[in-house]
Amino acid sequence: MKRLSYLLMLTLGAPLAAMAAEESPHTLTANVSLASDYVFRGISQTGGDPAIQGGFDYSHSSGIYIGTWGSNVGWIEDYQGYGSGNIELDLYGGYRNSIGDTGITYDVGVIGYFYPGKKSGGLVVNPTDANTTELYAALGWKWFTVKYSYGISDEIFGFANADGSSYLDISASLPIGETGLTVGAHWGTFEFENNPNQDYDDWKVSLAYDMGKLSGKFSGMTLGVMYTDTDAKKAFWTDFNNEYLGDGTTTVWISKAF
Numbered sequence: 001m002k003r004l005s006y007l008l009m010l011t012l013g014a015p016l017a018a019m020a021a022e023e024s025p026h027t028l029t030a031n032v033s034l035a036s037d038y039v040f041r042g043i044s045q046t047g048g049d050p051a052i053q054g055g056f057d058y059s060h061s062s063g064i065y066i067g068t069w070g071s072n073v074g075w076i077e078d079y080q081g082y083g084s085g086n087i088e089l090d091l092y093g094g095y096r097n098s099i100g101d102t103g104i105t106y107d108v109g110v111i112g113y114f115y116p117g118k119k120s121g122g123l124v125v126n127p128t129d130a131n132t133t134e135l136y137a138a139l140g141w142k143w144f145t146v147k148y149s150y151g152i153s154d155e156i157f158g159f160a161n162a163d164g165s166s167y168l169d170i171s172a173s174l175p176i177g178e179t180g181l182t183v184g185a186h187w188g189t190f191e192f193e194n195n196p197n198q199d200y201d202d203w204k205v206s207l208a209y210d211m212g213k214l215s216g217k218f219s220g221m222t223l224g225v226m227y228t229d230t231d232a233k234k235a236f237w238t239d240f241n242n243e244y245l246g247d248g249t250t251t252v253w254i255s256k257a258f
Contacts, residue, residue: 033255042202081124085117180213200232
């Protein structure tokens with residue numbers, strides 16, 4: 001795109017050069033991270049193993065956005081019983097904006113969690129499909145966010161006949177002055193339709209540091225640590241390796257945004 005704009009300016013002169021200097025309504029960003037564990041809604045997705053993750057996001061000044069994100073996972077084989085499968089790929093899109101001058105923001109959209117793999121030949125004869133689709137809506141104000149997700153696919157993260165399952169997320173993220181440190185806290189509750197034994201609450205506290213405060217060469221890099229825990233029933237959230245996926249866990253990570 002930059003190359004094309006340059007050629008057009010050379011051909012058509014100053015009027016187009018002035019137009020090109022205007023701020024674009026389009027924004028494309030990328031991110032990559034390395035974590036000691038991948039914990040999603042309080043549940044370890046890698047059985048305590050490290051994860052490498054990354055994604056791309058496109059947004060328009062109107063508020064419309066789309067994106068994709070991926071990570072390695074372990075539960076597809078170790079908990080769900082697939083013959084093979086160790087990747088999560090998320091696709092999402094929505095609309096976000098603010099409500100006048102109230103300082104309140106909102107975000108509505110849809111997300112699909114996809115787990116490519118082979119069901120046959122694993123530890124379960126006919127495992128339930130792990131792919132999941134959710135609608136979500138969120139409200140934010142200053143450091144606080146409330147988000148509600150509602151499952152619309154028949155299967156929700158490997159549980160059959162679970163459409164209508166929901167997850168409520170209440171989070172806070174508070175910067176500490178100009179130090180580059182941000183303190184976070186979260187509480188969530190997951191209710192599985194027709195699978196009440198899997199219901200649980202989870203909570204998290206975190207501390208993140210903007211490494212750009214050290215030097216410009218670290219711009220966009222964040223170093224963080226968090227502690228997560230749940231009240232998930234051990235009998236229902238233990239994988240085939242006898243790993244309790246809802247156990248209290250300390251995770252460290254480093255990420256880079258582009």
